[in-house]
Amino acid sequence: MKKKLYITRVVKITCFLLAVIISLSLLQTYFLRRLDHNSIRLNGYYHEKEESIDVVLLGASEIYTSFSAGLAYNKYGFTSYPFATESITAAGTITALKEIVRTQNPKLILIEPNAFLYSNTKNEEKEPHIRKLIDNIPLNSNKIEYINNNVEPDEKLEYYVPLIKYHGMWRDYPEPARRVVSTILQDIRGRSILKGYRTTTDIYNSDVKKINKRIGSETGVLPLNQELERKLRELLTYCVEQDLNVVFVRMPHMVYNKTYDRVKRSNRAEQIVNGYGFDYLNLERSWDKIGIDIKTDYYNLDHLNIYGTVKMTNYLGNIIQNDYGIGKSELSDSQKENWESAAKSFNQLYRYCDELIKKDERIQLEEDINTLSAIKKYSSEDFW
């Protein structure tokens, strides 16, 4: 009799705890979480089959706004993905690289060094910039290592259980519903359609005096911030230890007086990177080769628009294929279907963007239900 009572109690308590744990887990995964284009991009990355990506691009917003994996596949046949989050930190870059190695171990890793070129370490301390990466990495040894080394003791629990931080987000509803549904649909689909790409339908027009022409001949250097240089060397040491095929790629920004020091720091970073035996492609010197038109190809000072993306993807794709020997991927049928669909979706997105830019409608486009639904009516044939 007593035994029966104990068993009933254990079963009831287990059911109750399971219901609570599952509910909390759903809340943390979808409903009470800071979902944005970063989370959808990384969620899509983790849906890619292990070791199926040839090239991973690591960095901040310059990466996911300048390069289209769908277009690159369409033109060059290799698979790629941007493991990139808005204003990624230097410490975050190291963790992200370890994640890339853990999950994909790609043939080539392109790293945008922007996180190491700041004059100070303020970006390293900005919680939103840290969380845009760390919150979107599943719990594993890399994430634990990051939290243990970089987060204040009394904040650690909130990094392990982000629900503690974000539980108050119920107030924001219904606004986050779009991204919640987008994430759930991406999980159901099991793949990313736009492969992390994000853009804004605009053409940048500013009175700020741009001085990009000077960059080509600029040989001056400025020291990196000490702490950031230490992190860059830590990253490079890891690359050497892991024998990674890494190339640093400085994406082309619009440079003006206020940001010109970054060019000199980029030159210093190039020296350091080369010192470890890695290539440093400074594309800020290659505007002409890429074919960037300052009047049409940016949507703001630091980010290319869809026209710039096409030029940049073509240029970089060529280098990846010809200089680094990354050829066509050998894919299974389902993988092929996945990537062909991504290529077609980018064709549709291009036409949609083109139309919006011509109509002067400025909106941000990313892999959400609104964008995916809007691009459906456009042709998926190659636009070039």
Next chain:
Amino acid sequence: MLFNISYTTFNFIFFVLATMLVYFLFPVKKYKWTVLLAASMFFYAVAGYKFAAFILITSVSTYFIALWLEKMTASSKKLLKEKKKEWSREEKKKYKNRLKVQKRLVMTLALVINFGILAFLKYYNFFAGSLNDIMGNFGFDFSAPTLKLFLPLGISFYTFQSMGYIIDVYREKTETQKNPLKLLLFVSFFPQIVQGPISIYDQLAHQLYEPHDFDFTRVKHGMELILWGFAKKLIIADRAVIAISAVQDDYGSYNGTTLTFIILLYALQLYADFSGGIDISRGVAQILGIDMIDNFKRPYFSKSINEYWRRWHISLGAWLKNYLFYPIAMSNVFLTASKKMKGTRFGKTAAGAHISKVLPTSVASLIVFLVVGIWHGSDWKYVAFGVWNGMIIMLSILLQPVFDLIIAKLHIRRESWWYSLFQMFRTFIVVLVGYVFDVAPSFGDGMNTIGKFFSNQNFSTALSQIETLGLWKKDYFVILLGAVTILIASIIQERHKDTNLRTMLDKKPFILRFALLYLGIMAVVIFGIYGSGYSAADFVYMQF
């Protein structure tokens, strides 16, 4: 604080779980109480290690003075027994009186040491400031220095509790605790140290020292009580306090309607905060097999202010009644004054007879509530709060025949539901007026607020002001929903006074219990104010 271990942190939950585990698995039953002592010491060390000396002074002084009192009692009994035949009745009486004076002196020593520490730390700056103001007003160039003083965690609670024990030993109502560590546990038991309840030695101590085995129902009920406490504290109190603090930060700029709303919100916040905290304390104790007294019995259903104080902060009320009210009301001074009044011409009239009869209790009430006011804080506004409550109680006692007459003339049936409702409403209004002095930054602001209630009402201005208090409309909706839930639970409990909601819940179908507990947990997780996104307010009563 070494690290944050306050009730609304995960550290506290882990700490309670660890204590539970060690306590129930502790192999030597006889010494299970040492687990509670170790846990209490750990809690105090973490939460208030800088001031641990104060709780030790209280414990040590209480321990030795209680032993001293007991020794005096024992030796006097022995002496009286020896001299039973030798001494005359007169001599015995004389000896007893002398002994009583000596014991009272010893007890007073304990009271002076411990209330002295409390008074100095809590009230020195208040009195120094007030003295400086008064001297300044009279043109004297005098300035008592103000000191940077901090209040040790739970000092009011453990001081009152220890002194209650000393008075009980003095009155020979309780046995003296011979083991200093056991007494230290009684003084510092961690679930009650933050905000009470103020327990009586005979009610609590033996429960602390007895070993308790794991009892599923007790653990379940304890956890349910903790959940209910968290819901009140995190969902309602800590949400409401955001708006209340916003008003307190710029008190002068709000109109009468906004202030009325804030006072109402404060009534809810204070109840949710204090009773929520007590529920957590009682729940933790219940899990460990210990029943602490209930500090609240739905106070806003009270039909008189007297009843309100029997339902609100019951343990403080009981302490003051036992150790302050009765000694004053039954003192020779008041009894003699009452007798003298009875003998006068006025005392022979109906009104005079009534007044002379109730004079000791009414004046004692006023004094007790003056102490209640001062206990709440070192500010004139708290004195006003106490005096307001004391005055109302004193007047209600003195004017009782007049009220009886009015009720009789108007043919009001006391047992009718609408009269009960009127009484509750009337009492609530009186309580709210008292709260004005709690919320207002100063006594003067409190008086201005009362003025604004009558002269500065504007609904549309209030609506726009309320929008700026740091809460969303959705937050106010959550507060309203929480208040309705408390109201429903209170009504059910009020109708079933012989049991409690958790026992009633046990009799309901499993699926209903499952759903209610599930919703409770989800509500706390989703709607609770915690985490770095918010700064959960400290428990209001922690400051006392």
